Amino acid sequence: MAFDYKKEYKDLYQPKTMPAIVMVPAMRFVAVDGVGDPNEEGGDYAKAMQLLYGISFTVKMSKKSKNPAEHIDGYFDYTVPPLEGLWSMGEGVSGVDYAHKADFHWTSMIRLPEFVTDKIFAWAKASFAAKHPESDVNRAYLFDFDEGVVAQVMHKGPYDDEPATVAILDDYARSQGYELDLSDARRHHEIYISDPRRAKPENLKTVIRHPVVKVG
Structure with missing residues (x-):
């Protein structure tokens, strides 16, 4: 299980x-920062989702790699945790204003298992980037929250x-x-x-x- x-x-x-x-x-997360309406079709938020889920599933599916170098010490099988988001209207503004979604400042993130070290995260980013050169993988970062x-x-x-x-x-x-x-x-x-x-x-x-x- x-x-x-x-x-x-x-x-x-x-x-x-x-x-x-x-x-x-x-907890430790993979995170991406952005600004704007999350409902915008093909917008920045959608690009952030591709990064977050892509890197998260790269870690999860490492167990199926045939390359021993990609096997992670301490790995255990897990379900990728739910998407999370930190929201504000920008620096110095308290709370969120649902009537002005285009002004949202957000950090979207997905929790990572405890075995994900800085080294493993760097590998996961590089592995995802190799398969998706169109993605700006450098936007994704480790977030200890x-x-x-x-x-x-x-x-x-x-x-x-x-x-x-x-x-x-x-x-x-x-x-x-x-x-x-x-x-x-x-x-x-x-x-x-x-x-x-x-x-x-x-x-x-x-x-x-x-x-x-x-x-x-």
């Missing part, structure tokens, strides 16, 4: 629709309906003695549990996190 992060860490990937305060451990304390909730439904869920999440955090700690380093965070290409909008599941800090 392949290791499935969503099933093994249900508190992080399958929260309830009632908000909660959670401590998120440090220590998120810390967050308010978290599962949003069910279309992405455009998220503001109502976000309002509930933020109100809950304040009721528990926390205040929002959004900044350039700690941003609005989404984890896409559902595949929007396959799920109906009303059935989409998205984990939403906001960084918080205890008051007093």
Whole structure:
């Protein structure tokens, strides 16, 4: 059985629709930064997806390589974790404005297994680049993200309906003695549990996190 992060860490990937305060451990990601509307067909976000999934599956499928040099120490079979995104409206602006998606600043990312070292990541980038010379593989980088304390909730439904869920999440955090700690380093965070290409909008599941800090 392949290791499935969503099933093994249900508190992080399958929260309830009632908000909660959670401590998120440090994790390693492959990440790509960009600006603009993620819904733009053939846009920058779509190019970022090709990079993220391409590099992620290069690591996953290394087990099938006939070249012993490409076998990874400590490798275990796993399911590629869900896509995640950190969102803002640019430097110094707190939160996100869903009415102005063209102004989104985003970091899209996919979690990497613990056995992925700097060396393995460099190999995966080079291997993917060799097969896809049209891709700007240098945009992808290793991102060690220590998120810390967050308010978290599962949003069910279309992405455009998220503001109502976000309002509930933020109100809950304040009721528990926390205040929002959004900044350039700690941003609005989404984890896409559902595949929007396959799920109906009303059935989409998205984990939403906001960084918080205890008051007093």
